[in-house]
Amino acid sequence: xATLPKKYQWLAEEPGPRMIKEALAVFGTVEQPGxxxxxxxxxxxxxxxEKNVTQMYVADSIPWCGLFMAVVAKRxxxxxxxxxxxxxxxxTFGVFTKTPMLGDVLVFVRRTTDGSRAGHVGLYVGEDxxxxxxxxxxxxxxxxxxxxxxxxxxxxxxxxxxxxxDNVRRIRLATTTALSHNEA
Numbered sequence: 001x002a003t004l005p006k007k008y009q010w011l012a013e014e015p016g017p018r019m020i021k022e023a024l025a026v027f028g029t030v031e032q033p034g035x036x037x038x039x040x041x042x043x044x045x046x047x048x049x050e051k052n053v054t055q056m057y058v059a060d061s062i063p064w065c066g067l068f069m070a071v072v073a074k075r076x077x078x079x080x081x082x083x084x085x086x087x088x089x090x091x092t093f094g095v096f097t098k099t100p101m102l103g104d105v106l107v108f109v110r111r112t113t114d115g116s117r118a119g120h121v122g123l124y125v126g127e128d129x130x131x132x133x134x135x136x137x138x139x140x141x142x143x144x145x146x147x148x149x150x151x152x153x154x155x156x157x158x159x160x161x162x163x164x165x166d167n168v169r170r171i172r173l174a175t176t177t178a179l180s181h182n183e184a
Contacts (some may be wrong), residue, residue, distance in 0.1 A: 002028020007176060008145050011125060011135075016165035017103030018076040023068075023123055023135050023143070025075075031060045031141035041137075044071040048080065056085055065183060066090065068137025069105065069121050078159050087119030093157045100124045100156040101168045106132055107154040110183060119154065120183040122146075126171035133173055139183050146180040 004012060004027060011024060032038045037060045045057035048070045057067055062085075070084035073093070081089045091107045100106060104124040112118050122136025131147040139146045158168075 005145070007173070008125065008133075014102070014167055017159065017161075017168060018165075019072050019078065019105075019123060019159060020103045020125070020135065022072045022075040026068075026071075026137075026143050027135075029137070029143045031064070031138070033141075037061075041067070044068070047071055048074055048084065050080065050084065052083065053085060063087075063118075063138055063183075065121050065136055065138040068143060069123075072123070076159075087121040088154065090119075090121040091155045091157065094159045095157065097156050097158040099170065100127070100132065100153075101158070101170050102126075103159065103165070103168055105157040105159070106134055106148070107157070108134075108148055108152045108183075109154045110152065110181075120148070122148075124156070126173035128173050128175040130175070131179055133171075134180075136183070139180060146183075147175075147177055149179050 029040055041060045044067050045053050066085040066087045070080050073080055081093050083089050090105055093105050106122055106124050108120040110118050110120050122134035125135045126133040131149055133145055134148050135145050137143045
């Protein structure tokens with residue numbers, strides 16, 4: 001695992017939720033520039049065990065936030081959504097929650113360069129007044145934490161816990177970095 005930025009180092013001490021722990025285990029994974037592919041990211045497709053994912057995901061130049069979520073969920077023994085490569089499909093994961101908290105899946109809407117609607121998905125690690133702090137894949141071509149405008153939130157989904165971890169809570173953080181505008 002790459003070193004977490006100082007403002008997020010507290011995450012390494014959190015006892016859960018398990019999806020956060022699994023995401024942190026691959027923190028810093030970077031997409032290869034140009035034609036070469038990062039074999040780690042490519043291997044995640046096979047690890048999901050989903051035939052359609054393995055067939056569709058053949059290059060790390062393909063948006064991979066949904067793939068990141070699929071491998072994190074799989075490693076955390078959570079069920080995958082149908083067609084997990086499509087970020088907006090994570091809007092059916094777990095159970096809806098009105099108030100996002102640590103470890104919840106956040107699904108965002110974004111516009112592509114041609115103006116069509118697409119999505120982005122990641123995990124809640126905190127919030128400030130105007131943004132959620134999101135641990136996700138394909139954020140600046142890597143697994144990292146970035147700020148996403150609250151106005152872009154499509155839905156928040158909590159894993160269907162048998163026993164919810166005690167540390168699932170809202171986390172207030174300082175506004176310290178620019179907002180993300182295009183995660184693909």
